[in-house]
Every structure is written in C-alpha cells, then in structure tokens.
Amino acid sequence: MSMSVGTPGRERLLLATLVRWVTPAVLILLLLAFAIASPTFRTPGNLVHILVNNFTLPAIVALGMTLVISAGGIDLSVGTSADIAAMIAVTLMASRHGLGLSLGAGLAGAIGVGMVVSLLVAGLGISPFLATLGVLFVGESVQQLATNGGTPIYLVSNFPAAGLTALAHGTVLGVPVPLWIVLAAALLVQLLLRHTAFGRHVRASGAAPEVARYSGLPVKRTIAAVYVLSALLCGVSGLLLAATVKSYVPLSGNAFLLDAIGAAFVGTTISPEAKPNVPGTLLGVFLFGMLHNGLLLIGWNFYWQQVAVGLLVFTVLAASFAARRLQSAD
C-alpha cells in the first residue's frame, strides 16, 4: 500500500472504509431483500436452518483454508480429508465399533492426509497447488477402490445412532451442537492466528517467506503445521456431515472446496490489510449460505441460483478490488 506517500486525504480514508463495508453492506441488503420477498425467510426458524444446514460444515472447512491462505498456500485437498475421515468412521461404525473409537480413527485419518500434504509442501517443497491437487486425485482413487466405484455406506443399524444423532441434531443451552463446534473452531483459529507466536509465523511466512526464513523463523515447521490443522478441521466437518446424513457418500467433500476458497477471499475484503481473517471468512460463508437459502425460498430456479452466486461473488470482489486499486493509485 502506498499509504505513506503524501498525506492520507479525507477522501482516501473514506474510500478505505467504504471498501471494508462492501461485503457487510451486500449481506445486509440481501437479508432485507429476502426478508421482504419471502415470509418464510424472515422466520427465526429459517435463520437457524441457514446456520445449521448451509453454514456449519463449509464454515469449519473455510476456517482451515483461512489458516492455509494466511501462510501463503492453498489447500485443494480439503474434500479428501473430510471424505477420508467420514469413510473410516462410518466403516467402523457399520461394523459395530464404538462411537468414540470410530470418530477418533476418522480424525486420525484426516490428520494422516494432512501429514502427507505437509510432507509434500514443507518437506519436499512442492507447490501447494500441485501437491494438494495430487493428493486430491489419489484420494479419489482410494475412495473409489474402497467403495467399489462410489457406493455410499449407510448406517442401517441404530446401534451408534443415539450418540451420532446427538452430535448432528442435539442442542446445548438451546444452541445446536454443530454451531458450538464452529464457534470452538473459530475461536481456536482466531487465537492461533492473532494471539500466538505461531500465528505471527504463519502470517510472516505468507507475507514474505524469504524474509521470514532469513529472520530465522521456522517457516517449514509452520507451514507443515498449517496443513495438518486444516486437514483436522476438514475431518471434523466430514464427520459432522456423516453424522447428519447417517452415511458416507464418496467424494461428497469436494463440494466444500470452492465455497471455502471463495469465502476466505471474500473475507479479505473486510480487513484493512486485505488479509484472510476469521470474522471475514465466517461472513463470507454465511453470505453464500444465506444466498442459497434465500434464492430457494423466493422460488428461483436452481440453475439460476448458481449464476447468481457467481455474479454476486464477482461483484463483491470487483467492487472491493477496484476501490482498493483507486485507493493506492494516487
């Protein structure tokens, strides 16, 4: 940013503030528009519905992505981590193993995927794009081979159902359990990123890897940890998905990928330094979730919804990037 050049005029400060308010303003306008257009949309029950069904799972994945992008990388293997966790857990539960063991083994599987990615990116220095894409391809094969080409595994017996249902549909203090998990994940990532030495290393590795290395920061270890953390969060998301639908559907985790990347970057628009940040990411995920729900309720054709989401993301990004460019131009 060329903020240091010349005096920061009042107009430029105004512009900077405007840029940061583009995404929240769009969100509020859409909320109002949907609330006016659809009586169902404005019920409190629908808000909970959006939060539980359109927000929690992508939010957890997007929080991991926020960490990875902060460290200057990208993780295309989020779906693989989520799917492998679900596959292991559901397979174990289907053969009547305990809930704790199954979920633990699922998370361990996700961490395993994360460690492979870490080894490739931090250990061997392969570009994150290529490394995580390679893992995604291998993950697809593993799932197809394990499920005979993609046959879902259903939990027919109601043996682990009680605990699993509690996980997906239970409430604590009136708040659904998945939302508590999102909250915990958000606090964890926020604390790590903003209030620890690890977080400073993450941001330094992302902003200027060379400088970070020459300053003696443990860049490789930091980057390795970031991918394992991301995989762990994706694993949690995959397990929640499996608990919600009481089954494992192969390759279903890939649906999170583009929303997670999109949300993390839409989130950068509310930060003064245009960096990935936890509140921004959550805002981005909520924006997407609300849009899907709202368009459905006002009766838009499913096909047009996708066009609308694309156009909206495009507009938000265009507005904030163009304004930022104006801001640093003079």
Place this chain on the structure above:
Amino acid sequence: MSGEIFNPAETASFAPETRPERASRRRPSSGQTIRLGSLAALVLVFVYFAYAAPGFTALGNLTNIVEQSAVLALLAFGMTAVIVGGGGDVIRGGIDLSLGANLGLCTAVYAVSSAAGYSDSVSVLLTFGAGIAVGALNGLAVVALGILPLLTTLAVMNICAGLELVLTQNTVISSSSPLLAWISSAAWLGLSITSWTFILTAALMLVLVHRTPWGLRLQAVGGHQQAARAAGLRLSLYLVATYMGAGLLAGLASILQAARLSGSSPGSGDILLSVVLTSLMSVVFSRRLAPSIGGTILSVLFIGGLINGFQLLNVSSYWVNGVQGVLILGIVSLRSLSRRPGSV
C-alpha cells in the same frame, strides 16, 4: 519457498541482487536432471504398456490416444498460456479455473443453437463468441479491476456452470449437424479431424509461445512483472490476450466434445482439475522448469497413454486418478530432491 512453483517473481523483489543470478547458475543442471527423469518415467510407462498391454503400440491405438486426448490438450494449452503470462505464484499467479465450465457452456451453446435449427456457421460463431466472451470477462476483471486470477476465474466458473444448466436444464441435448458428422467421419493420412486439430493447435501454440517475439515478451511478463513493465511492455494486453485465447480454445474444444458426445451432456466441468494438473506438470518436462507448451504436449500424451494403457490392461478405471497423482507427485519430488540443500 512453497509459495511458487517455478518462478521467483514475487520473492525476487526481496533480494533482487542475489536471487536471479543464483537461479540462473543453478537451474540448467538440475533442470536437465529433472527433465531427463520425467522423460525416463514417460518412456518407462510406455515401454511397460508396449510389453504388457496387447495392441498398445498398434498404429490404430496410438492415433486413438491422440484423438482421446484432444479436448484435454486444447484446454491445457490455454491454461499453460495463462500461467506463462500470469506467473507462477500460488495466490497471485495466472490460472484459469473457468476453463472446464467454459467448455461445458460452449458445448451447450453449440448443441442448443444447432438443435434450434441454426446453420453450422452460425452455431460455430456463437460457440466461439461465448468462449471468447468468457475469456474477455476473465481478462478484463484481472487487468482492469485487479482481482486475483484465482478468484476471478472461480466466480466466472460458477457463472458459466450456471448458464450451462440454464441452457440445457441439466439434460443431454443431442445434436447432429453436417459439421459434427464431418468431424467424426473424415480422416486424412489416417488421422481424424480431432487428431489434426490437436496436432495443428499444438504446432501453432508451440511457435506462438516459444518462437515468436510476442511469445518471448509474454514469458517476460509472467517471469517478472515489474521488470517487464519497466522494459515498456503493456502487461494488460498480454494478459487479456492469454485469457481470451484460452476462451477461444475452450470454444474449439467444445466442438470436438460435441462431435464425440453427439451433443452436450452435463458434467463437462469435471475436466478442470485434470487440466490444471496437466499444465502444472508441463514444468517437469521443460528445460527451464517453467510451464511450456512442449511440456504440456508431453504431459497430455503421458496422461492419455496412461488412461489408454489401463483400459487395455483391463485395470479398473478407479486406479487411473490415483496412479496419475502418485506419478506426478513422484516426478515433482525429483525436482526438490535434486535441489541443493539451503537453496529455495
């Protein structure tokens, strides 16, 4: 270090005096090792198939590989051009994630317009127009608005995929036109029109990107933006051209796709990740460890040969993605292993 794949465009600005020199002294030898290693892997895989898979080396089968890889190849050429011009940074570098969806949209445009009774020339014009328009939207957003290519093309991908659904209502639209009939039946020197399109486009792109002053300047733009700008190049023209060119190639590929499927069917966008992988893999086949059209041709044939060989060996298609992923990761690991310790 992990921030880029081949070019220190971003990090170079932190240590401009030391890095480029060191890079140029180091690259040729390690680049050569990796390229030879990758070529050896390619040759080994083909030799194995020639030995184990009956009929792999038959002329008919080899032309088959070329024919089946054509759509992937055209898209990968576009992707490579975009990466060459945009640079290799993971977040800020050039990439076109909308190519798969653009292919789907163009195929739908062709199928719908020819089903609506328009002549081939009108349909082809509309198809190419759609492809170029999508490319222009990408290019202008990247250049004029300054949105990261990764994000621009992600949003445009959604728009294209949605428009395809709107056009086709998520159904198969079959079309039969004189053009499609000609593409699927005509042959010259034993090669189909589809194969010829692959070969001619490959030759054209090879010359354009690697043998013309324009291509050299494009590489300069991707290699180091500030240096290219200081040298007086108008970056925006080069960048917009690569995105529009990629869009046009998606349009061309969509006609081949329509001929192969006799129309349009949902799910064309799935090819995206293969395209990304193919283009990035071109790096290990090039002397300078940079994305190149020659490398892209080799990686397309590698992947095409792999899929074909597996089919002949009756190996379940579920293995293809995994083996492809492992091979590529293995080859790319060669690069880091041949690197001197301490270097980036």
